Amino acid sequence: MELRTFTEPQQGATYDDLLAVALASESAGFTGFMRSDHYLVMGDGSGLPGPTHAWITLAGLARDTSTIRLGTLVSPATFYQPGPLAIAVAQVDDMSGGRVDFGFGAGWYEAEHGAYGLDFPELGERFDRYEEYLEQIHGLWTTPEGETYNHDGRFHSFADSPALPKPHQTPTPPIIIGGSGKTRTPALVAKYAADFNVPFMALDDVPAAINRVNDACESIGRDPAEVVKSIALVACVGSTEAEIERRAAAIGREADELRENGVAGTPAEAVARLEAFAAVGVERAYLQILDLADLDHIALIGSEVLVASSAL
Numbered sequence: 001m002e003l004r005t006f007t008e009p010q011q012g013a014t015y016d017d018l019l020a021v022a023l024a025s026e027s028a029g030f031t032g033f034m035r036s037d038h039y040l041v042m043g044d045g046s047g048l049p050g051p052t053h054a055w056i057t058l059a060g061l062a063r064d065t066s067t068i069r070l071g072t073l074v075s076p077a078t079f080y081q082p083g084p085l086a087i088a089v090a091q092v093d094d095m096s097g098g099r100v101d102f103g104f105g106a107g108w109y110e111a112e113h114g115a116y117g118l119d120f121p122e123l124g125e126r127f128d129r130y131e132e133y134l135e136q137i138h139g140l141w142t143t144p145e146g147e148t149y150n151h152d153g154r155f156h157s158f159a160d161s162p163a164l165p166k167p168h169q170t171p172t173p174p175i176i177i178g179g180s181g182k183t184r185t186p187a188l189v190a191k192y193a194a195d196f197n198v199p200f201m202a203l204d205d206v207p208a209a210i211n212r213v214n215d216a217c218e219s220i221g222r223d224p225a226e227v228v229k230s231i232a233l234v235a236c237v238g239s240t241e242a243e244i245e246r247r248a249a250a251i252g253r254e255a256d257e258l259r260e261n262g263v264a265g266t267p268a269e270a271v272a273r274l275e276a277f278a279a280v281g282v283e284r285a286y287l288q289i290l291d292l293a294d295l296d297h298i299a300l301i302g303s304e305v306l307v308a309s310s311a312l
Helices: 015-028 054-064 082-095 110-115 123-142 184-192 203-219 241-250 255-261 267-279 295-309
Strands: 002-007 032-035 069-072 100-105 149-152 157-161 175-178 195-199 228-237 263-265 284-288
Touching (some): 002 295, 032 100, 054 069, 123 184, 184 203, 195 203, 195 284, 228 241, 228 267
Parallel strands (some): 100 175, 175 195, 195 228
16 A cells, blocks of 8 residues: 655644655655645644645645655635646646646635635535536646637636646646545546545445445446545554554544544554555555654654555
8 A cells, every 4th residue: 555644734834844744754755745725724723823825835845855746635626716726736747847646626614715715605516616627627738739728617718728838747647536425526536536535434434435436437438447546544653552642642632533543553553454444445545644743753654654554
């Protein structure tokens, strides 16, 4: 199983904090560093010094890292217009030499929209916008150079767009689509995604979600194996019980609860947990690192869990 780190900087992080985690992840052998795309702290805490913009952050990381893949889990359609977002992601992909994964979703956290003056339509319209934006962004990226892109949309329309710039990766950066939707989400995964992510899903629910995506792929003649199946889970690993409990307390959680719902415990316990997900078809895990100051945590997972999990 492939391992990537996943951060939540809206809880309070500077660019330098995120760079330190990205470099530690790269050094430890993780294949990717991901960040959420949110503007408001969740739960307790001040969120100081305040939110960072996901794609500005990733542009900086594109130049300040060397090999690790970079991306969002996930950018919400409610934050963006499709044309400027397509330009931004293509540019960051080029700046990184083709190391971007584009996670894209419909948006869900209502409070941050009100806090920063963003529209938050009802769920049906949010998903309609998301679906249209996904089609348009994909269309802009895949329009051959020298041709123009035209699309008469419900929310945005494109007329004779030069559809530039192009991403470094062709035809597009890998697109990550996640969620537990039973119909529309699997259909979009089959059509566009390279990675289907089930964030924080219970182990017993994962096979049904994967089967829905596999069925959707087969219905349009796509090989389901072309879509990586991934999970996102909070990580809390320690060499001793005291270390595990200290790391759990630092993120406001209980060690036993994290063992049940995350990837937690000793390195051996973490590997066993990942093995259970691998057995139901998960090929990639995004390990949520909530204490960004604890770089030793990343190093421990890299040295004690990552190598063993690569054989799963």
